Amino acid sequence: MSRRLEQATEEALLTGGTSGRRAIEDAGFSDELKEKLLDKVRDAKFRNKYSGAFAxxxxxAAAGQGTRGIAAAQPWAGEEATDDAVLRMLDDAKKPLxxxxxxxxxxxxxxxxIKRERPVSAGQxxxxxxxxxxxxAGLGVKGTGLTDQEKEDRRNQFRERFSPGARGMPDSVTGIAxxxxxxxxxxxxxxxxKNIPRGKGxxxxxxxxxxxxxxxxxxMNKMIQRQEIVPPWIEKQQDLVKxxxxxxxxxxxxWKRHAARMIASKGGSLMEQMQRAEQHAKAEKVHNPRYRNVDQIPVPASSSDDPVMVKMRQQAQQAAEKPTTGPDPEPGEVLPPPFRDPEWEKAESAYMNLAIDNLNAMTRSYNLMAPDLAKKPYFSLEREMAACFADVAPxxxxxxxxxxxxPKQTAGLGAMDKPSTSILEHFRQAESPRIHLEADGKVYGFREWWRDIWGRR
Incomplete structure (x- = not known):
């Protein structure tokens, strides 16, 4: 039992580090046993350090030179020594004779x-x-303003660091641990x-x-947000809005350019033309007030052609489309009818119908992908024209x-616009010369005609 206890104590001293030695000291062993164990530890360290000399x-006496060289060689530490590497490379490069x-x-x-040492002067x-x-002093012992206790701790630290046995590495996993x-x-x-900075939580x-x-x-939505992926119906919505x-x-x-030209073509001064346009704008506000944007009206998911559902949609649309408030015309003021041009509408009807059909097709494709709360209503040419007239009239x-x-843009005087100084120059510049360039691949010309007439038949 005593032998096992002694082995456990030796193992604690060899592998336990400071805590192992402290545990042995606090265990209550006698001084004689402690000294005996510490002597064994020192003896083991000494033998480990000078293992080659002991071997x-x-x-x-009967051992050969090779055996003695192997015994005296340093133990393998995981890396090849520089001398051995150089000798091996030399042997590989040039074979010995x-x-x-x-x-x-x-x-x-x-x-x-006997050689005399070189004399050194007093200044040197x-x-x-x-x-x-x-x-x-640069080691931090002097001239740093430290207390005596701090200086002593610093000396002990340097002594442990630079002592011969401090750099000895253990040769087993237990020793490394x-x-x-x-x-x-x-x-x-x-x-x-203490006070180690923590990472991000x-x-x-x-x-x-x-x-x-x-x-x-x-x-899934979080993954889409992190990857910055746009759903297909969002892309459709962007194309539709564009x-x-x-x-x-x-x-x-x-319409603004055409209406301004038509009103101005009726004659009168600038103030009269502007007053005429303002009268048309007041009439437009009375007969065709501006409504809220139709894109802001949601379409229920259960919307159908049922009469009840159609009535509900009409009521929701009427509640959403409230006319904007504006100045009312003065009482007794006679207003002209809103300005319209049926000929212009007839000329542009082909383009407008095609554009509305294209928008409705895109809206239909978008509504098939979009959720219920993001669906959009279809477009109507009459509603778009009414909104256009109401927006452009003011x-x-x-x-x-x-x-x-x-300001009118006038073209600069060119070479033909300069006033002529003589009659000859006037007639010369009256008509610019025309140069006719013949094709490079001419098939039949004067030379061919002359050859055909006077050539041999």
């Missing part, structure tokens, strides 16, 4: 005379002493594990575990004024 000393080709070894001459000795003092534990315990004792989404939310749909904006912008621009007066006050 060579215990070598029998045979015994017959080798010359007789002659040792180099050795000068046995002082400089060397100063450099050594600065090096010693013991060394690691010892260094960790020393670092904990010095307080190096894990972000937890509480809505992912909400029982009132569809987990599958929520996770086409609709282009159609409405062109329709309003064409802008006609400004358009007429801008067209009247816009």
């Amino acid at each position: 060579q000393a215990g070598m029998p 045979g015994p017959a080709s080798r010359g007789k070894f002659e040792p180099p001459p050795v000068d046995m005379r 000795r002082m400089a060397n002493a100063r450099d050594r003092a600065q090096t010693y 013991a060394l690691a534990n010892e260094r960790i315990e020393d670092a904990i004792a010095r307080g190096q594990f 894990v972000e937890r989404d509480t809505r992912a575990n909400n029982p009132f939310i569809d987990t599958t749909e929520y996770i 086409q609709l904006g282009t159609f409405r912008a062109r329709l309003r621009n064409d 802008q006609l007066a400004g358009e007429i004024k801008e067209r009247a006050t816009r």
